[in-house]
Amino acid sequence: MLLSFKLVPKNTFLILVFFSFAFLSSCKGQNNTTKTGVIISANNTKSYISFLKGKKIGVVANQTSVIFHKKGHTHLVDSLLQMNIKVTKVFSPEHGFRGKADAAEHVASGMDYKTGLPIISLYGKHKKPTNSDLKNIDLVVFDIQDVGVRFYTYISTLHYVLEACAENKIPVLVLDRPNPNAHYVDGPILHPKHSSFVGKHPVPLVYGMTIGEYATMINGEKWLANGIQCDLTVISLKNYTHTTSYHLPIRPSPNLPNDTSINLYPSLGFFEGTPINAGRGTEFQFQRYGSSLFPKSDFSYTPKTNFGSKYPKDQNKVCYGVDLSTNPKQSKVSIKWLVDAYTKYPNKEKFFGKTFTIHAGDTILEHQLKKGLTTKEIENSWKKDIEAFKLIRKKYLIYP
Secondary structure, three states: OOOOOEEEOOOOOOOOOOOOOOOOOOOOOOOOHHHHOOEOHHHOHHHOHHHHOOOEEEEEEOOOOEEEEOOEEEEHHHHHHHOOOEEEEEEEOOOOOOOOOOOOOOOOOEEOOOOOOEEEEOOOOOOOOOOOOOOOOOEEEEEOOOOOEOOOOHHHHHHHHHHHHHHOOOOEEEEOOOOOOOOOOEEEEOOHHHOEOOEOOOOEEEOOOOHHHHHHHHHHOOOOHHHOOOOEEEEOOEOOOOOOOOOOOOOOOOOOOOHHHHHHHHHHHHHHHOOOEOOOOOOOOOOEEEEOOOOOOOOEEOOOOEOOEOOOOOOOOOEEEEEOOOOOOOOOOOOHHHHHHHHHOOOHHHOOOOOHHHHHOOOHHHHHHHHOOOHHHHHHOOHHHHHHHHHHHHOOOOOO
C-alpha cells in the first residue's frame, strides 16, 4: 500500500568538542539564527516529541544536527536521550557523524565514544540502510543541514533513507532546517541517465527548497525505487520564508566555512569536475579559483594540506586566479567563472574530468563550452526547463 506524507502545521556532544575552533567558526555578514526569528524544527520539541515516545529511534545526523539555546547548542542525539527517548542507532552521511572527513573520503562505521550508540556510515559502498541496519527501529528521524545544491550529497542520503524505510515500512520524520540558497531556482537540470550519488533527481542545480520540502517532492513524485512511497512526516519551521536570510552557525561540511562560500558553491562547484582549484587547501574554499597553469596575474595563492582537504588540486603550487571573497550575494548560478577558467586553461583536452558531467547533470554544458557559447547563451538555455521544474516544485512548497 502506498502511504502519503503528513505535514505537521507551523505551530552534543559537549558542544562538538571534536571540531577545531576554525571548523565551528561562524559565518559573517548575516544575522544569527535567533535574530531572524526563525525557529528550526529541532528546537520545537513539543511538535515532534509525541512521535518518538515509546519507540525505538534511529537518527540520521551529523555535526549540524543540534538544538540551539542561549549558551550555545546541544546535539540532537544528546537532547533526545536526555528526554528519555530510546535512540538505538545513529546513521551518518558524507563527512561523517562529526563532519570532519574530506569530500569523497571513506567514512567508517563505529561507535560514539560518549553514548556508546552504534554509528552506521551511509557513505562509500554503503549508501543505503540495509534491512539489518533498520532492524528493531520503529521510526527514523532525519535532521541534517542542507545548502540547496543538487550535487551536495545529503539529499542523496535522504533519498536512500526514505527508500529503505519505505521498503521496511518504517516511518520517517524530517526535522526541517532553512536553506541558505532557497531564494532562487537556477542552473542546468540533471538528465536521469546521469543520475548518481552526486545528483539523483531531475532538478536544477539550485532548487530553492528546504530539505523538508525536498523530501516531500522525492516522495510525491515517486522518485524512490519502483515508485514506492514512504510514511513521511515533516516538522515545519516557524517564522520562515524562502527569502529569509539565514546564517549557518555551524559549517555544513569542512569546505563550506561561511556564508560567502555557501552562496558561491553552486557556481564554483562545477570546478570539482575539472583540474581547477576552487579554494580547497586554503581558508577560502569556494571563494576563489585558480590554477598553476593559468597566466600570471595579480592574485595568487598556494593550496596546502588542511583539515578540509588532504590532497588539494595543485598542492604546494602557486595558483593564479580570481578572488571572490568580497563578491556580492548571488541570486543566480553564474557560469562566467567557468567560462573564464576554460578560456585560460592551456590544455583544453584535459579540462573536463570524469565527474564533470555528473556535477553538471548532463553533457550539454561541456559541449556548450567547447563550442564557445557565451555566458548569456548558456544561462538562457536553462530557462525553459527551470520554468517546467517550478511547476513541480510548487506542489511541495511548505513556505511562501
